Amino acid sequence: MSTSVRPEQTAASSRPDSSPLLLSISFVEFVCLTACLMAMTAMSIDIMLPALPEIASSFGVANENDRQLIVILYMAGFAAGQIIFGPLSDHYGRKPILMLGLVVFIFGTIGALWAGSFEMLLVARLVQGIGAASPRIIAIAVVRDLYAGRQMARVMSFAMMVFITIPVLAPSVGQALVHVGNWHWIFFVLLVMASIAALWAGARLPETAGAARGVERAMTVHQALLTAIFNPQTVGYGAAGGFMFGCLLSYVASAQQVFVEVFGIGDDFPIVFGAIASAIAFASFLNAKLVGHLGMRRVSHTALLGFIAVSAALTWLAEVGAAGFATFAIAVGISFFLFGLIAPNFNAIAMEPQGHNAGMASSIVGALSTAVGAVAGGLVAHAFDGSIIPIAAGFAICSLLAGSIVWGIEGTAGLFGRNRPA
Numbered sequence: 001m002s003t004s005v006r007p008e009q010t011a012a013s014s015r016p017d018s019s020p021l022l023l024s025i026s027f028v029e030f031v032c033l034t035a036c037l038m039a040m041t042a043m044s045i046d047i048m049l050p051a052l053p054e055i056a057s058s059f060g061v062a063n064e065n066d067r068q069l070i071v072i073l074y075m076a077g078f079a080a081g082q083i084i085f086g087p088l089s090d091h092y093g094r095k096p097i098l099m100l101g102l103v104v105f106i107f108g109t110i111g112a113l114w115a116g117s118f119e120m121l122l123v124a125r126l127v128q129g130i131g132a133a134s135p136r137i138i139a140i141a142v143v144r145d146l147y148a149g150r151q152m153a154r155v156m157s158f159a160m161m162v163f164i165t166i167p168v169l170a171p172s173v174g175q176a177l178v179h180v181g182n183w184h185w186i187f188f189v190l191l192v193m194a195s196i197a198a199l200w201a202g203a204r205l206p207e208t209a210g211a212a213r214g215v216e217r218a219m220t221v222h223q224a225l226l227t228a229i230f231n232p233q234t235v236g237y238g239a240a241g242g243f244m245f246g247c248l249l250s251y252v253a254s255a256q257q258v259f260v261e262v263f264g265i266g267d268d269f270p271i272v273f274g275a276i277a278s279a280i281a282f283a284s285f286l287n288a289k290l291v292g293h294l295g296m297r298r299v300s301h302t303a304l305l306g307f308i309a310v311s312a313a314l315t316w317l318a319e320v321g322a323a324g325f326a327t328f329a330i331a332v333g334i335s336f337f338l339f340g341l342i343a344p345n346f347n348a349i350a351m352e353p354q355g356h357n358a359g360m361a362s363s364i365v366g367a368l369s370t371a372v373g374a375v376a377g378g379l380v381a382h383a384f385d386g387s388i389i390p391i392a393a394g395f396a397i398c399s400l401l402a403g404s405i406v407w408g409i410e411g412t413a414g415l416f417g418r419n420r421p422a
Helices: 027-046 048-059 062-093 094-114 118-146 149-163 164-182 182-203 209-213 220-229 234-261 266-294 294-320 326-349 356-382 389-417
Strands: none
Touching: 027 062, 027 149, 027 164, 027 182, 027 220, 048 062, 048 118, 048 164, 048 182, 048 220, 048 234, 062 118, 062 149, 062 220, 062 234, 062 356, 094 182, 094 356, 118 149, 118 209, 118 326, 118 356, 149 266, 149 326, 164 182, 164 266, 164 294, 209 266, 209 326, 209 356, 220 234, 234 266, 234 389, 266 294, 266 326, 294 389, 326 356, 326 389, 356 389
16 A cells, blocks of 8 residues: 555556556555545644633633534534635636645634734634635545545545544643643644644645546536536435534534533543544544445445434433533533444445546535535534533434435435445
């Protein structure tokens, strides 16, 4: 896996679900670079969590739940930005649009450093989110340019396994920065990270947009949009993935309040948060092994059923007052392990029919899943009432909605990969 792949090689093209396009950098470097680009969003959220109380205090924010806007506004910008960058990358190339997005992110980061009010900080976070949409969208589009089907799910799993280690460590880094300096230091770290990503991608990421289309000309924006939004598989799995992302976002937005205010773990919060989040990384590694043998649908549909069961059980335990710290942590850890088996496969299934339209489709899937996730996750997080009932019930409702969508697309005959090649 560490051997560099050159254009004259044909190993990858022998796989039925791989693109004939080949990398000019090693597979390992490609996965790490893809993971780095995808991780910018998670890093920009998770590193902020320990600093939310200090930021709210420094700007005199009275309502504690308003501090969640630092996360929610970022995600709103992220959702909006995804609509823009994918279509642009189809017409102007992946790398130029990637660089444009990173520049926007850097400007937003500088704006946050100079913010003189909470409102200005929120605007800067909105700009940051818009810019962060580019690396996420371009990374997925490039993967789809190069791979398809189970192989794409496998690559996405490896990328998720690598990039999850960054947000797992991010809360600890954020807390250390706040203790040593103040919350402004967090934005300096994000500025450095974005600059490194821009230099690395600019020097090493291959341009894949034109080669992915072969001799075909790029579709017009109108044609590309219709091709993406009228494909039930693309839109359906994008929406289902959005509800699952809502579970993750609601947890991230309210985790600091739940663990510190409900369970009183104090400075141990980053350790607990990271330990639970690491379940996603382990599941992503396992998914990369399983998906080639069992298929994307069998793995993800089974995991979704398990997620519904676990979240329903947690909701019941919370309602009867039997969900303490250990119960909550174990249930959420299991849920995120299952999430790691769902997310990369849902993304790959959504992108599966869009090989010739990867940029626009990546935008539609990303914007849809992020918008659905931001609304669902924001509602659940803002419903925090000093207990774990809102987040447990939110997990159950969001996963049930995701399951309903998948059932509507696949029908009973198609669930768990029956009568499907992948």
